[in-house]
Amino acid sequence: MSTEHQAGLSDPEQQVLDRIERARRRKPKVREERITLAHGSGGKATQTLVEAVFLEAFRNExxxxxxxxxxxxxxxxxxxxxxxxxxxxxxxFPGGDIGDLAVNGTVNDLAVSGATPRYLSAGFLLEEGFPVADLTRIVESMAAAARAAGVQVVTGDTKVVQKGKADGCYINTSGVGVLATGHRLGIGTPRPGDAVLVSGPIGDHGVTVMLARGELDIDSDVVSDTAPVHGLVADLLAAVPEVRALRDATRGGVATVLNEIARAAEVAVVVDEAAVPVRAEVRGASELLGIDPLYVACEGRIVAVVPGEHAEAALAAMRSHPLGEQAALIGRVGDDPPGLVLLNTTFGGTRIVDLLVGDPLPRIC
Amino acid sequence: MSTEHQAGLSDPEQQVLDRIERARRRKPKVREERITLAHGSGGKATQTLVEAVFLEAFRNExxxxxxxxxxxxxxxxxxxxxxxxxxxxxxxFPGGDIGDLAVNGTVNDLAVSGATPRYLSAGFLLEEGFPVADLTRIVESMAAAARAAGVQVVTGDTKVVQKGKADGCYINTSGVGVLATGHRLGIGTPRPGDAVLVSGPIGDHGVTVMLARGELDIDSDVVSDTAPVHGLVADLLAAVPEVRALRDATRGGVATVLNEIARAAEVAVVVDEAAVPVRAEVRGASELLGIDPLYVACEGRIVAVVPGEHAEAALAAMRSHPLGEQAALIGRVGDDPPGLVLLNTTFGGTRIVDLLVGDPLPRIC
Incomplete structure (x- = not known):
């Protein structure tokens, strides 16, 4: 990225650009001495941790x-x-629980890789004293979600830790899928001129979980969007084999996905705020929480980048699937400034949508 | 299993047999309302939980x-x-840490399935406040273990929970390996006349971890046996393709593995206590802990069941590998009483070695 002034940016925005550029030239390093919740947010701290610690040690192609x-x-x-x-x-929480979330989350990671999800593992980490009835309910929910997604849970593990050393039940799911020959998806592939689509209203899951904690005194009918997206993805890829990149917008929301794409592909992503589908209740709750819905997690929504000329076909394919009825074209890929996400706001301005530094919504998934 | 009196068993032992038989006829059911540490022990409570809750919901071939x-x-x-x-x-702990344990554990599960370990995932669950330096040390240890085992860590995930909702660092590893055509290993395959071997002294890992907690005032040079056994397994299978079943003796130790084999294959396993290799320090510490070394976890030892006529060849193959120098033939498979493990003690008696009900050594792996 050039450090020259970018057209159309104000001085503060230019300063952000310069800061980002300086950061990129440094070798990533975790400055904190201790892990913070932000390291699990999916945002900037997670990225630094992954690059400085995990990628550095495990490096392989x-x-x-x-x-x-x-x-x-x-x-x-x-x-x-x-x-x-x-x-x-x-x-x-309304619309789901940790069980179907754990199945759908891994099914969706496979699906957006372009794979047909096939096999899951399930690793349970239980706190001493956790009600067996709750565990049974969670496991039955996982089994139902697995049936719905056409996958089998084929291997598992259970560990129990002392009271106070966990929080009821944590679940790890790993998954194996089969990649079709032909499709080569990758967040590094989007090119200027591409269209950016989302498959439906964003932020439902994150807002639902926050409200379920009862910390805000809001009554709402919003429910989690947790769902397996493999069918939606299959329909999309069948209609538009030219799809460049797919991601499910979980931790960190659509904004984080778009930042990962902008950075990996060295392109700009320009989003039209007015085009982003957000339910009124989610918008309202987000305002009370002081967070942009673009950063709020979904668990059944995908972001798709497709060549501009295939945008309409992709939109039509998504809209003809039950999970994509409210799919929308929310933005375009540009070439400048590379690595950044810009938002054309409903007020007529433009601002940078950066990766979040903190974690406004911990333990949302 | 017959409920007729078995030859050579005392009345109390017959009562144990009868109790086991009655338990088998019932559909498994978790009687406790809440999860206990025993549900993570690998013993009887784990088995019931797996059968009553997980298998019941996820049932597939x-x-x-x-x-x-x-x-x-x-x-x-x-x-x-x-x-x-x-x-x-x-x-x-002496000889290792959670990092190499997590890599070797999954490498070993693949190896004893007869697979060549290839790819691992790594899921980190971190407690807010965990020192980044400790995480870095753990990750470097994982990377070194992966190199030693010839596997790649290809995908990962990091979650952070609030202080007090975990205990520093938990790790899930899942693994994918390639099964050679030809070898069909399975704990249901052992037949009367087979020989039972272990690859080296048992219980080193469990005793090391217990002593590292400092709860016993013992100085000891014993170190964890954590190691990847895929090379040992490959050498064994090359020398004796007829191997019937392999297991690594982790949670619940050799006794638990032998019970799983006896039950799955509907055979008796008769162990000669004097033939079981146990380091003097491990025996001493086990006595102080009030636990039979047969139940103490290893993290680099395998149990192998081979047709009797191949016992010597299998022993020779194991002994020619650095991890199997002290391999030993510890018992035989019989037909009566099916489903049980019997120990011929050094005192000349015979007793049943059952699955443990509680968990004398929680959080050993």
């Missing part, structure tokens, strides 16, 4: 793309492999 | 063998898939 799933070459076949731990609080 | 790894049919190839969470306390 399969890990480095830092996609949601790794592509495994096995005897000429292409498999996808992914892992995710779930620590959502509370464990049960 | 790949999960039901309840092996250490599931066999995945993928486009005509056979892959192995396994998962394990690690909650060991303390995180660092």
């Amino acid at each position: 399969l890990l480095e793309p830092l996609e949601d799933g790794a592509e495994l070459p096995v005897d000429g076949h292409r498999l996808a492999f992914t892992t995710d731990s779930f620590v959502v609080s509370p464990l049960f | 790949l999960l039901e063998p309840l092996e250490d790894g599931a066999e995945l049919p993928v486009d005509g190839h056979r892959l192995a898939f396994t998962t394990d969470s690690f909650v060991v306390s303390p995180l660092f």
